[in-house]
Amino acid sequence: TQLLEQSPQFLSIQEGENLTVYCNSSSVFSSLQWYRQEPGEGPVLLVTVVTGGEVKKLKRLTFQFGDARKDSSLHITAAQPGDTGLYLCAGRMDSSYKLIFGSGTRLLVRP
Amino acid sequence: NAGVTQTPKFRVLKTGQSMTLLCAQDMNHEYMYWYRQDPGMGLRLIHYSVGEGTTAKGEVPDGYNVSRLKKQNFLLGLESAAPSQTSVYFCASSYWPGNQPQHFGDGTRLSIL
Numbered sequence: 001t002q003l004l005e006q007s008p009q010f011l012s013i014q015e016g017e018n019l020t021v022y023c024n025s026s027s028v029f030s031s032l033q034w035y036r037q038e039p040g041e042g043p044v045l046l047v048t049v050v051t052g053g054e055v056k057k058l059k060r061l062t063f064q065f066g067d068a069r070k071d072s073s074l075h076i077t078a079a080q081p082g083d084t085g086l087y088l089c090a091g092r093m094d095s096s097y098k099l100i101f102g103s104g105t106r107l108l109v110r111p
Numbered sequence: 112n113a114g115v116t117q118t119p120k121f122r123v124l125k126t127g128q129s130m131t132l133l134c135a136q137d138m139n140h141e142y143m144y145w146y147r148q149d150p151g152m153g154l155r156l157i158h159y160s161v162g163e164g165t166t167a168k169g170e171v172p173d174g175y176n177v178s179r180l181k182k183q184n185f186l187l188g189l190e191s192a193a194p195s196q197t198s199v200y201f202c203a204s205s206y207w208p209g210n211q212p213q214h215f216g217d218g219t220r221l222s223i224l
Contacts, residue, residue: 006153009151031209033210033212040217040218041217041218042115042201042218043213043215044215045212045213048210048212050210088153090154092209092210097142097161097167097208098159098169098170098208101146101154101155103151103152104153
């Protein structure tokens with residue numbers, strides 16, 4: 001069983017649409033990161049959230065950390081084909097060297 | 112501006128063969144990690160290192176060994192490859208395990224026949 005569940009697993013939308021990707025757990029994390037991965041490449045960090053309820057914006061991307069630090073969401077406004085990729089959330093528990101990754105959401109934005 | 116470099120990029124092995132995957136980073140990072148990525152399962156930690164000369168087991172260490180003889184290099188070894196080890200392997204490094212980003216290489220695609 002995955003400690004971090006991401007939904008949906010796949011998402012295919014038209015350019016200009018909005019979407020939200022979810023990352024959920026029954027465990028509390030001290031911080032949570034979102035990465036984007038493109039085919040043939042390694043994941044690249046988009047954002048880190050550390051405080052319950054925190055909201056961060058990166059251009060058209062809005063990230064939120066749940067109040068209880070057990071979940072997070074990524075909202076994309078007016079999606080573009082360049083947003084296509086695999087989105088991974090990754091959480092770190094207190095006193096741990098390790099990141100725990102979710103299974104990912106594969107996004108396709110059609111022109 | 113190399114960052115994290117993995118070699119080789121692709122490899123096909125027969126069951127029972129051995130090989131070593133090399134990861135090199137030029138960012139003077141203390142922490143290094145080896146992950147495997149399989150469809151629908153995200154990234155799973157195999158082994159990691161918190162500094163030169165140290166290694167530790169991650170989530171799925173069986174069948175793999177690692178070494179960190181130099182700070183910039185982290186080697187992943189398969190002593191006797193099995194088809195279940197067919198995967199894409201990623202190396203990553205970071206300054207600190209806290210909220211710092213992990214910097215990833217571009218992966219090694221390994222097939223075991």
